[in-house]
Amino acid sequence: MKTYISIATYNEKENIQRLIQDIFNLGIEDLHVVVVDDNSPDGTSQVVETLKEQYSNLDLIKRTGKLGYGSAHVTAFKKALENQAGIIISMDADFSHDPIILPQLIETVAQGNDVAVGSRRVKGGQIIGWGLWRKFCSAGAMLASKLILGIKTNDLTSGYRAYRSQIFKDIDLDRIKSNGYSFLEELIYLIEKKNYLVKEVPIIFVDRQLGKSKLSKKEIAKFFITIFKIKFKK
Numbered sequence: 001m002k003t004y005i006s007i008a009t010y011n012e013k014e015n016i017q018r019l020i021q022d023i024f025n026l027g028i029e030d031l032h033v034v035v036v037d038d039n040s041p042d043g044t045s046q047v048v049e050t051l052k053e054q055y056s057n058l059d060l061i062k063r064t065g066k067l068g069y070g071s072a073h074v075t076a077f078k079k080a081l082e083n084q085a086g087i088i089i090s091m092d093a094d095f096s097h098d099p100i101i102l103p104q105l106i107e108t109v110a111q112g113n114d115v116a117v118g119s120r121r122v123k124g125g126q127i128i129g130w131g132l133w134r135k136f137c138s139a140g141a142m143l144a145s146k147l148i149l150g151i152k153t154n155d156l157t158s159g160y161r162a163y164r165s166q167i168f169k170d171i172d173l174d175r176i177k178s179n180g181y182s183f184l185e186e187l188i189y190l191i192e193k194k195n196y197l198v199k200e201v202p203i204i205f206v207d208r209q210l211g212k213s214k215l216s217k218k219e220i221a222k223f224f225i226t227i228f229k230i231k232f233k234k
Contacts, residue, residue, distance in 0.1 A: 001086035003106055005033045006076030008069050012093040013042040020051050020058060022099045028106065032057040034079055035093075036072040039065050069159075070183025074173045081165060089162045091118075096205050097160040105162035108199050114167050115191055117153060118160030119200035125155070129207030141185075141224065148227050149189055153198050156188045157181065160203060170194050182226035189230055 005023065009016060016035070023033060037045040037060065048060045061075055073090050080088045087109050091097040101118055108116035120127050121142070130138075138157065145151045159181070171190050178186040191198060 001106075001110065002030045002084060003028065003032065003087045003089065004076070004080030004083070004085040005031070005089045005091060005102075006073050006080070007033065007035045007091060007093050008072035008076070009035055009037045009040060009044050009048075009093050010066060011040045011042045011044060013040070013044045013047055015093050015095060016044055017047050017051060019093055019095065019099065020048070020055065023102065024055055024057075026099060026102060028103060032059065032080075032083070032085070034059045034061065034076040036061045036063065036076050038063050038067055038072060068179035068183075069181055070176065070179040073183065074176065077163075077168065077173055081168060085165050087162055088165050088168075089160075091160050096207060098203065098206075101160070101201065101203055104201055105160070108201055109162045109164050112197070113199040114164045114196035115188075115198045116162040117155055117158050117188075117198060117200045118203040119153075119155035119158055120203060120205045121154040122200045122202050124202030125200075126202075126204045127207075128204065144224060144227050145185060145189075148231050151185075151189055151192060153188050153192065154200055157184055158203075158205075159184055167191065167194070167196055177229075178226050185226055186230055 020033060035048045037048065039062065045060060045062050048058070052058050052060060059079065061079070077088055087106055089102065089105060097118060105116040105118060119125050141157060145156055171194065176183060176186055
């Protein structure tokens with residue numbers, strides 16, 4: 001089954017080469033990688049351009065500015081759908097999402113699940129490297145989303161996911177308005193609302209070692225605002 005991996009980047013020069021090499025070294029059949037770079041000033045896109053000479057199934061979409069995490073993945077998802085992908089995977093570029101889990105996510109969808117979520121919040125899952133503030137914000141986001149939106153997925157903020165591409169015939173990507181990390185929240189809400197089968201796969205999440213975190217206080221605030229926007233959306 002053709003599989004596309006979407007990676008949204010902004011200033012990931014320190015990580016992107018090794019990540020792409022590790023992904024392709026897994027030897028997954030018919031695997032394609034799409035990097036969507038938001039005009040990183042550190043030269044991330046130039047590294048990917050060079051790697052394209054080595055990997056024919058590597059694509060790069062260069063955007064004109066920092067247009068957002070959510071829209072970056074939507075752009076890559078659309079490219080995957082145009083190329084008849086059977087499975088579409090989103091993951092981060094900072095190695096908090098270990099590529100070694102990719103075959104398990106793919107197999108979970110192949111077994112009949114519509115979405116496989118790399119989950120830090122099921123048995124066997126773990127978070128390494130977060131401080132108390134990050135843990136507090138994450139726990140608050142989970143609780144609010146469950147109480148207000150009724151989301152059942154335990155790790156609804158995980159960006160490490162594999163989707164059966166068929167679900168996007170029901171879920172119109174153009175209707176998703178959340179652009180930052182709250183994109184993950186809105187998408188999983190829409191998926192659950194359509195009664196698609198979501199399976200959580202335990203992962204060990206290790207906070208980034210290289211580069212700077214993109215999760216700002218502004219993004220955290222937007223996440224909570226999105227909960228109410230979704231709840232009262234007409």
